[in-house]
Amino acid sequence: MAGRGGVILAAGLGTRMKSRLPKVLHPVGGRPMVVRAVQALQGLGSLDQLVVVASPENASAIEELLNGQVEVVVQEKPLGTGHALMVAEEALRSLDELILIYGDMPLLRSEDIQFLLDAVRKAEEDGPRPQAALLSFDAPSPRGYARVLRDPQGNLLRLVEEVEATPEEKAITEVNAGVYWFRSVTLWPVLRRVKPSPRKGEYYLTDVFADLVQGGHRVVVAQGSDHRSFIGVNDRLALSQAEAWCRQRTLEALMEKGVTVEDPITTYVEEGVEVGPDTVLRPGTFLEKGTVIGSSCIIGPGAHIIASRVGDGCRIWYSTVEESQVGDGVTIGPYSHVRPGCHLEAGVEVGNFAELKKAYVGSGTKIHHHSYLGDARLGPRVNIGAGVITVNYDGYRKYTTEIGEGAFIGCNVNLLAPRIIGKGAIIGAGSTITEDVPDDSLGIARERQVTKPGWAARWRKAQEERQKR
Numbered sequence: 001m002a003g004r005g006g007v008i009l010a011a012g013l014g015t016r017m018k019s020r021l022p023k024v025l026h027p028v029g030g031r032p033m034v035v036r037a038v039q040a041l042q043g044l045g046s047l048d049q050l051v052v053v054a055s056p057e058n059a060s061a062i063e064e065l066l067n068g069q070v071e072v073v074v075q076e077k078p079l080g081t082g083h084a085l086m087v088a089e090e091a092l093r094s095l096d097e098l099i100l101i102y103g104d105m106p107l108l109r110s111e112d113i114q115f116l117l118d119a120v121r122k123a124e125e126d127g128p129r130p131q132a133a134l135l136s137f138d139a140p141s142p143r144g145y146a147r148v149l150r151d152p153q154g155n156l157l158r159l160v161e162e163v164e165a166t167p168e169e170k171a172i173t174e175v176n177a178g179v180y181w182f183r184s185v186t187l188w189p190v191l192r193r194v195k196p197s198p199r200k201g202e203y204y205l206t207d208v209f210a211d212l213v214q215g216g217h218r219v220v221v222a223q224g225s226d227h228r229s230f231i232g233v234n235d236r237l238a239l240s241q242a243e244a245w246c247r248q249r250t251l252e253a254l255m256e257k258g259v260t261v262e263d264p265i266t267t268y269v270e271e272g273v274e275v276g277p278d279t280v281l282r283p284g285t286f287l288e289k290g291t292v293i294g295s296s297c298i299i300g301p302g303a304h305i306i307a308s309r310v311g312d313g314c315r316i317w318y319s320t321v322e323e324s325q326v327g328d329g330v331t332i333g334p335y336s337h338v339r340p341g342c343h344l345e346a347g348v349e350v351g352n353f354a355e356l357k358k359a360y361v362g363s364g365t366k367i368h369h370h371s372y373l374g375d376a377r378l379g380p381r382v383n384i385g386a387g388v389i390t391v392n393y394d395g396y397r398k399y400t401t402e403i404g405e406g407a408f409i410g411c412n413v414n415l416l417a418p419r420i421i422g423k424g425a426i427i428g429a430g431s432t433i434t435e436d437v438p439d440d441s442l443g444i445a446r447e448r449q450v451t452k453p454g455w456a457a458r459w460r461k462a463q464e465e466r467q468k469r
């Protein structure tokens, strides 16, 4: 025998979810709960084996999700958590120690499990060798959890499941989280002695503790402090609570690193997003996976940033930025859309109602007022006037537009791609440009104006006389 294994129980019916999707496959923070459980165990970095107990309904989905990282054992019938572990015995028999968690604890972190293992190590130093350990916590609302019963000296007596508890026992707020450590040699014989419970007829894993204690074995109970880590998701209400706490924790971590979050209720930041110190996240901000924001930025109100890198000192408000790279000191918004594949250099200004797609924009370039730049390459210090459009699509293919350093594109200009506008060139307002314009040249393509003095007055007079007739 050697090593330490991890087990995740994930074969329950999840009937309280009232869902066609198996419970442990429901996502929290964008990751299915069972995947989160696996990652929490893997985060310990010390497991020789990882087993998930699945139902016939969800086994193949779990296998696919975790492609080969874990061994999946099928529990044909959900006869209880004790039974689920019995089913996994064969797969786990060679291991010295086991860590067991449930698949419906989406906010459990590696550090929470490590806290239990540390308590075991400490106990080993100061007395008889512990044979099992569990995490408990003081629940603000203990409904649904097993209560921890202790003797007057504070030693563990047993765990009592809520459905089996008396009103006095139900009043206890110290509950069983569902995170355990076992020494295998002691566990297996005790597990085999578990009998179906009186009320539900299930084999409760939690029954092993009374047996262990009565057998004179030392059981460590470690009390966790952040109750949010231990939420067990049994229904949709708990699912939404878990989602909210997940979000809250992500924001708290950012605040600890020096980010201001003006309104946590309306700020959605996915796990793994990075934000630099002294950046302010204003209300209505959404930062999605893969996003990295620099320091001293003002993001929001109303910013939606997806898988993008944003430099320092940027301001982005009432705008969407997707899969793009944004340099230092860039301003975007209000009401602009930076679509995938853009790269904005330092100091670029993207203003009211601008749309960019696959555009490289040199430093200091200004793009304001109702413009569209797609498949474009703009040099530094270019000025894009109101209503400038790169005509990049002919219905079949996309073409590119290049605009040189310091060029000035007047209002309402169509640039028919493929097109090159030279450095320092000026394009007259209202032009539809169908030929390249060399450096420092004027490109203008519009009808010459005709002015007829007095014409308007004569026309009005004629109309008035017609009406009199």
Ligand code: UD1
Residues within 6 Å of the ligand: 009, 010, 011, 012, 013, 024, 053, 075, 077, 078, 079, 080, 081, 082, 083, 084, 102, 103, 104, 144, 145, 146, 159, 161, 175, 176, 177, 178, 203, 204, 205, 206, 231, 232, 233, 234
């Ligand atoms: C369980 C614990 C309870 C604890 C609580 C913490 C038992 C008997 N009860 O209660 O002490 O306070 O979690 O959240 O262990 N499962 C199987 N096979 C089965 C039954 C369940 O794999 O036959 C799995 C489920 O998929 C789930 C986990 O075990 O992921 C826990 O089962 P669940 O029915 O949610 O137990 P609770 O009533 O929440």
Ligand code: CA
Residues within 6 Å of the ligand: 102, 104, 232, 233, 234
């Ligand atoms: Ca549960």
